Amino acid sequence: MGFYYFTVLRYGSNIPISDDFDAVLDFLYNFNAVSSFYDKIALLLLQHNEHRIVLTRLVVLGEYYLLNTINFKTLILIGNVGLVGILITAFLSYNKRSLLWFTPVVFILFEPQFFGAIFFAMGAIQNFYVLLFAFISLYFLSSNKFIIAAVFATMSTFTGGNGILCFITGVLVLLIQKRYKLLAVWLIIMSINIFVYLYGYTQPTALTGLPAAHPSATAIYFIMLLGNIFYIPSKMDTLEVFSPVLYLPLAMGVLLLAFFIYLTIRKYYLKNTALYSFFVFILLSEVLTAAGRSSLGLNNALSTRYIIMSVLLVAFSYIALIEIVDEKSIQKYFYMGLAAAISFNCLAFYINHNKIVYLHTSVKQGILYFQKHQNHNLGLVYPNQKKARDILLRSIDRGYYRIPDFR
Numbered sequence: 001m002g003f004y005y006f007t008v009l010r011y012g013s014n015i016p017i018s019d020d021f022d023a024v025l026d027f028l029y030n031f032n033a034v035s036s037f038y039d040k041i042a043l044l045l046l047q048h049n050e051h052r053i054v055l056t057r058l059v060v061l062g063e064y065y066l067l068n069t070i071n072f073k074t075l076i077l078i079g080n081v082g083l084v085g086i087l088i089t090a091f092l093s094y095n096k097r098s099l100l101w102f103t104p105v106v107f108i109l110f111e112p113q114f115f116g117a118i119f120f121a122m123g124a125i126q127n128f129y130v131l132l133f134a135f136i137s138l139y140f141l142s143s144n145k146f147i148i149a150a151v152f153a154t155m156s157t158f159t160g161g162n163g164i165l166c167f168i169t170g171v172l173v174l175l176i177q178k179r180y181k182l183l184a185v186w187l188i189i190m191s192i193n194i195f196v197y198l199y200g201y202t203q204p205t206a207l208t209g210l211p212a213a214h215p216s217a218t219a220i221y222f223i224m225l226l227g228n229i230f231y232i233p234s235k236m237d238t239l240e241v242f243s244p245v246l247y248l249p250l251a252m253g254v255l256l257l258a259f260f261i262y263l264t265i266r267k268y269y270l271k272n273t274a275l276y277s278f279f280v281f282i283l284l285s286e287v288l289t290a291a292g293r294s295s296l297g298l299n300n301a302l303s304t305r306y307i308i309m310s311v312l313l314v315a316f317s318y319i320a321l322i323e324i325v326d327e328k329s330i331q332k333y334f335y336m337g338l339a340a341a342i343s344f345n346c347l348a349f350y351i352n353h354n355k356i357v358y359l360h361t362s363v364k365q366g367i368l369y370f371q372k373h374q375n376h377n378l379g380l381v382y383p384n385q386k387k388a389r390d391i392l393l394r395s396i397d398r399g400y401y402r403i404p405d406f407r
Helices: 002-011 020-033 037-045 054-067 072-092 100-109 121-142 146-157 161-176 180-198 215-230 244-265 273-296 304-324 327-372 385-398
Strands: none
Touching: 002 072, 002 327, 020 037, 020 054, 020 072, 020 121, 020 385, 037 054, 054 072, 054 121, 072 100, 072 121, 072 273, 072 304, 100 304, 100 327, 121 146, 121 161, 121 273, 121 304, 146 161, 146 180, 161 180, 161 273, 215 244, 215 273, 215 304, 244 273, 244 304, 273 304, 304 327
């Protein structure tokens, strides 16, 4: 874990990337440009792609009012702290007695394969906290803490688009526990959240007009999402279904799905309702992603920003495994499993180190080029260079952001 956060601090940059221009700098400008309370609330709830990113915007405002500037490196660190919360929530849901047996989860979780989210300020906050809030909600719902669960489910909903699935997963939890009166209340709260979320909702431009993927392509995309933690990058520019490099993630995706089905058959949901609900939330999130993104091709399923889901699926599968096997078997094979987790962690850092360095260097070079040639629409990590340039210049002029001194 220490090396993970050393890497975050070493290679995180106080430089906006991609949606940071819109979700952080442009939002802050627009928020300060309006004066009425209603308009400010409307901006907090304003749709961003498919999402309502209220938490991201609140964190941005908090940093700005505390520091009188925006520092993306600080935002990146805040986002990555969410992983510690996920680890703690997973441990609270863990039913075994030995802390030692839980340690492989640390090595599985704190690895850098999902660096596309790790070093992306807006992405880190959204992607990690939508999961954290959902898991906290489901943990408390399974523990008969209904009000706390409803609050965190709402927070998850307005952190990222898949957060609404927390309410759907919660329906299953309440059905398992046969708490039908609370189920009716939960459905009412869910309906209110869905109404607010969908009020004024429009189809994102980036997804408009995408061709519908064939059901088999969507299924393969879904399986790939489940197993993409096992993808070993190659120099191939495009990936086809039968490319050898895809065999391992596809096979492991099938295995992880089969293990979940096995847990369901064994009625694991009665043994550990909280952890089982975590599985369900992840699988529903992957179904939602596959339904909306599979037409973009298998390359998209291997995007680093999606790998966190597969990482969590492996971590939760390990926890479930040590809960269902006898202690004698755990004692016999535990150190082999620990060695495998440590080896996997080291391999992940080794394989991804150059990519992380390249990302850090290219982002730095881009902002330096912008600083030297402000009249050129080049250098910034954003699809529309002119728009990014205008947002950045306006933010610098208003004092919201200062380009780091790299001397």
